[in-house]
Amino acid sequence: MAEYLNQNPLYQSAVETFFSDMPEAEVTLEFIVPEKDFNNAGKGSAEVKNLLKRLGVDSEILRRIAVASYEAEINVAAHSRGGKMVSNVYDELIHICFVDEGPGIGDIEQAMQPGFSTADDLVREMGFGAGLGLPNIKKNSDWMRIRSNAGDSTTLELIIFFA
Amino acid sequence: MTLKEIATLLEAEVLTQKANMEIPVPCAFASDLISDILMCTKEPTLLLTGLANTQVIRLSDMIDISAIVFVRGKIPTQELIEMAEERGLPLLRTTMTMYRSSGILYNAGLRSCKI
Numbered sequence: 001m002a003e004y005l006n007q008n009p010l011y012q013s014a015v016e017t018f019f020s021d022m023p024e025a026e027v028t029l030e031f032i033v034p035e036k037d038f039n040n041a042g043k044g045s046a047e048v049k050n051l052l053k054r055l056g057v058d059s060e061i062l063r064r065i066a067v068a069s070y071e072a073e074i075n076v077a078a079h080s081r082g083g084k085m086v087s088n089v090y091d092e093l094i095h096i097c098f099v100d101e102g103p104g105i106g107d108i109e110q111a112m113q114p115g116f117s118t119a120d121d122l123v124r125e126m127g128f129g130a131g132l133g134l135p136n137i138k139k140n141s142d143w144m145r146i147r148s149n150a151g152d153s154t155t156l157e158l159i160i161f162f163a
Numbered sequence: 164m165t166l167k168e169i170a171t172l173l174e175a176e177v178l179t180q181k182a183n184m185e186i187p188v189p190c191a192f193a194s195d196l197i198s199d200i201l202m203c204t205k206e207p208t209l210l211l212t213g214l215a216n217t218q219v220i221r222l223s224d225m226i227d228i229s230a231i232v233f234v235r236g237k238i239p240t241q242e243l244i245e246m247a248e249e250r251g252l253p254l255l256r257t258t259m260t261m262y263r264s265s266g267i268l269y270n271a272g273l274r275s276c277k278i
Contacts, residue, residue, distance in 0.1 A: 042221035049225065066225035067201045074197075127214040132198035139202075
């Protein structure tokens with residue numbers, strides 16, 4: 001299984017503590033993301049954003065969460081056979097996990113390169129496929145991990161702290 | 164600059180009913196790439212775009228878009244217009260190109276958004 005990890009060093013120990021404690025989430029939101037459903041893709045991220053807004057999360061952090069989550073949700077709709085997103089909200093952070101049903105990423109390092117894209121014509125006509133989705137997620141998250149195998153499913157997780 | 168002044172400068176048609184044309188628009192961004200729009204919009208921003216699919220409205224759920232101008236005479240679907248109305252998001256349409264629209268607004272003093 002190939003793995004890609006990116007993290008903000010400032011939050012490294014907080015992330016390690018989070019994964020070792022695995023606390024119970026305050027709120028969990030789950031959305032199905034069907035393949036190529038561009039009428040609805042983005043709804044899950046909008047609901048997550050609305051929830052966090054009600055909880056009083058700072059607007060700049062809210063923007064980062066919305067952008068990273070939306071890019072990842074679009075990736076599932078545009079590049080996979082469909083999948084789901086599970087958002088777990090804790091006191092100090094949000095953890096969002098995107099799992100799809102394949103076909104996997106052959107070369108994750110290549111996929112991370114700004115401008116690299118495998119998007120088809122339909123996806124490009126919609127304004128996607130600039131090859132900036134994964135770099136945008138990386139830029140806006142405090143921790144990001146991709147696990148994938150060519151021919152198998154991809155799991156993308158991200159963590160963003162509220163302060 | 165208000166949205167009303169922008170509509171006049173671009174000879175634009177207002178597509179949304181009950182659009183508040185008096186809202187102040189501090190800055191603008193022009194692009195046909197969704198990731199660029201997401202990356203560059205960090206304050207209330209007027210978006211000029213040739214993309215006329217519903218994802219442009221979904222974008223406005225994520226970032227602070229004051230209003231959208233569809234350039235090059237793009238005609239959005241009724242569904243898109245209804246989604247914008249639900250959100251109170253004003254939509255304009257001009258037959259001008261993105262380059263010309265941007266140039267006119269820039270010359271009239273509308274600054275570029277900070278990126």
